[in-house]
Every structure is written in structure tokens, then in C-alpha cells.
Amino acid sequence: MKGNSVMKPNRIAILNTNRIISVLPKHLDILRRTAPDCEFLLAEKAEDLPVLAADADALILWPSVGPDLISYIRNTPGLRWLHLFTSGVDRLINSEAGKIPGYRITSTKGIHGYPISDHVLALMYAFLRQLHAAAHYQQKRSWSSDILSGNCREIAGLTVGIIGVGNIGLELARKCKLLDMTVLGAKRQPITSQWLDKCYPISQLPDLLAASDFVVLCLPLTEESRHLIGREELRVMKNSAILINIARGGVVDQEALIEALEQGIIAGAGLDVTDPEPLPESNPLWGMPNVIITPHISAQSPQYMDRAIHVIAENLRRFLADEPLLDEVPRHGLESR
The missing domain is CATH 3.40.50.720 (NAD(P)-binding Rossmann-like Domain)
Incomplete structure (x- = not known):
């Protein structure tokens, strides 16, 4: 019934x-x-x-x-x-x-803010303290202090530009600010935060790129953000700047990035994501001494x-x-x- x-x-x-x-x-x-x-x-x-x-x-x-x-x-x-x-x-x-x-x-x-911001900082410090290069020389059993010491830098006083200041971007901003960095953000609708010195609309992205020692991508992949960073944007960045991508590989025009790295337009890249994934063995990014690749593990904890x-x-x-x-x-x- x-x-x-x-x-x-x-x-x-x-x-x-x-x-x-x-x-x-x-x-x-x-x-x-x-x-x-x-x-x-x-x-x-x-x-x-x-x-x-x-x-x-x-x-x-x-x-x-x-x-x-x-x-x-x-x-x-x-x-x-x-x-x-x-x-x-x-x-x-x-x-x-x-x-x-x-x-x-x-x-x-x-x-995801805690582990991903830790991962970004690890990449930043690896470049600043030449850890990626030291690992290369370690494999060759070469004591390389005369080569590496002149390229070591401190993080305090540098400028980081964070594109995408949601939960992850703001947690990264907080940690960077506590390390005495200047912290710039970019978001479709700019926000105010105690952890941001300035937040730009995406339309003013070149201003952020030109001012930043590190550019960190923390935004989702959409039709609007696909290839947001291309040849033009890379050329606006400092020659000494490092691009770090923990977002999605498609946010960056990867061919343009390879060219920029080969030609010294930017100093290096830390990539936790690529396009495609896994990155093919034949891709030149694998062999570049100014690139650190991690296999999409920044959120792991x-x-x-x-x-x-x-x-x-x-x-x-x-x-x-x-x-x-x-x-x-x-x-x-x-x-x-």
C-alpha cells in the first residue's frame, strides 16, 4: 500500500x-x-x-x-x-x-591556499637562491660556489605580481607581504586587501607585468584567460623576471614562453602546469636550465x-x-x- x-x-x-x-x-x-x-x-x-x-x-x-x-x-x-x-x-x-x-x-x-602558496614560495626561493642550478652541479659532483654565488638574491624588497587574487592568490599575497615584498594583484573586479599594495583591473595588466620581479598566475582557465600571457605580455616583463604558473597551462601561450626563455626576454619560469599534461618528452621546456617543472602537485598535502x-x-x-x-x-x- x-x-x-x-x-x-x-x-x-x-x-x-x-x-x-x-x-x-x-x-x-x-x-x-x-x-x-x-x-x-x-x-x-x-x-x-x-x-x-x-x-x-x-x-x-x-x-x-x-x-x-x-x-x-x-x-x-x-x-x-x-x-x-x-x-x-x-x-x-x-x-x-x-x-x-x-x-x-x-x-x-x-x-588550496596553504599548500599552493607554499609551492609558489618554494619556486621563488629556488630561483633566488639558485637551488635549481645547484642541483644540476650536484649531479656533476661540482663545487660551484664561484658560479652560483653571484646570482643569489634576497626576497625582501622584491615585487610580486599575482594575477588572480581569490583564496589562493590572497594567501600567497599574505605570505609575500610578511616577507617584506611589494605585492601587486590583478583581478577582473579589483579588490582592496591589507595584503595588496595595489590591485589592478585585468585591463591594466601591463602595469603589473612591468613592475614585477615575479609574476604568479593564480586564475582559472576560461575562454577569457586562455593565452592571457602571450608574446606581447612577456615582452612587457622585466628581463630579470620569473613567471610562475600554478593555474592551468592554457593560461600561457607556451610557444611564446619557450621563445621568451630562449631569447632572454624573461629570466626563467616555474611551471606546475603545462599544456598539454603530461608535458611531452620532446618539449624543449624539459631541457632549459632556467625552467623548473613540477608535475601539477602544488595543491598536494x-x-x-x-x-x-x-x-x-x-x-x-x-x-x-x-x-x-x-x-x-x-x-x-x-x-x-
Whole structure:
């Protein structure tokens, strides 16, 4: 009888594909306390989702999009919400999965400032104290003080230009300001902050580029930001300047960057992201002595999931309560199937 029927609990699928930053029992406990009436379905591979979570209402996942995941999303009509463990959504949005209608997308923002700002500072200090060059000479078993000592610099008094002053950019600005740097920011809508000496609109980006010893890219990849840094922008920078990119590889015209590095238009680059990823072995960036490459690890931290799970839990609460979701990505007409 209808009066005795029980409403099916919401089924929340979790695609736990990251072996380093994994969803542990303590994290599941937080989700279960947030939503005690939900059923949580854990899968380690996308190909397992059709069996483990055939009728899921929501999916929490990393943004590695392959045929199995696309097929699952397309063939799970009850799926109404996808939440990414990461801040960036471009890999999902720009894939075939991003074209499938009927579900909402949110991401995990506000937790990356600590590790990414640490990573940027590590790159800055590596260039200032010649650590990348010292590592090269160490491999040759060469005591190179006469070569390196003349190029060592201090960070105090230098100027850093941060393009994109959201959560990550402002945390970097805070740390740089405490190191006695001049801190410039650039944002579509300029802001005021105790950690910024000045914030420019993007239309005045050349002013920031010309004044900065370090230019740090902290903005998302959009149609507007693709190749934001190209030949013209690189030529505005100081010959002694270092470009650091922890955003997305596509924010920089990589061919123009290679030319600028080869011709001495800028002094160096610290790249945690490239275009494409992984960077092909034949790419000349690998062999450049004035380039430091890290494999998209700037957000990595033992505390990552401990922070992320609270953002996910809050959005789960909002999803179940039919409240506005945090950091929802506009679907532009793809809200319903």
C-alpha cells in the first residue's frame, strides 16, 4: 500500500580513484553524520560505477574523465549533482561529460591556499637562491660556489605580481607581504586587501607585468584567460623576471614562453602546469636550465582530504535541503535532461 511505502534514500556515489589523497573511513564518517539517511557507495574505478551505483543521485569524484565515466553519467538518468574534489572544473566541463544535460556541477574551493602558496614560495626561493642550478652541479659532483654565488638574491624588497587574487592568490599575497615584498594583484573586479599594495583591473595588466620581479598566475582557465600571457605580455616583463604558473597551462601561450626563455626576454619560469599534461618528452621546456617543472602537485598535502571533506559535507547538506550550492558552475541550458 502507498501509505506503507518508504521513500528511497539518496544514494551518493564516491569515485575514489586517487591513491595518494584518498577518502578514508574518517571522511566517510563525516559525510554519514551530515546525511545519516543517505547511502554512500564507494568505487575505486569508473568501470565499477554501473554495478555499484546504478541509480545514484549524486557523484563525488576527481576530474579524470574517461569513456567509462562518460558512459556512466550518460546512462544514469537519476544523477542530479556532481561534486569535484578539486577546485578546477575545466577538465570535466570541456569533456564529453560536460555536454551531458541534467546534472549540476560544484567544486571544492577555499582549501588550496596553504599548500599552493607554499609551492609558489618554494619556486621563488629556488630561483633566488639558485637551488635549481645547484642541483644540476650536484649531479656533476661540482663545487660551484664561484658560479652560483653571484646570482643569489634576497626576497625582501622584491615585487610580486599575482594575477588572480581569490583564496589562493590572497594567501600567497599574505605570505609575500610578511616577507617584506611589494605585492601587486590583478583581478577582473579589483579588490582592496591589507595584503595588496595595489590591485589592478585585468585591463591594466601591463602595469603589473612591468613592475614585477615575479609574476604568479593564480586564475582559472576560461575562454577569457586562455593565452592571457602571450608574446606581447612577456615582452612587457622585466628581463630579470620569473613567471610562475600554478593555474592551468592554457593560461600561457607556451610557444611564446619557450621563445621568451630562449631569447632572454624573461629570466626563467616555474611551471606546475603545462599544456598539454603530461608535458611531452620532446618539449624543449624539459631541457632549459632556467625552467623548473613540477608535475601539477602544488595543491598536494596530507591535509587535503581533511579540508575538502568539510566543503563536500556542506554542499551535501545543501543538496539534500534544496538550498543553493556552494561554487556551482553554470551549465548554460544543460540543467535538465
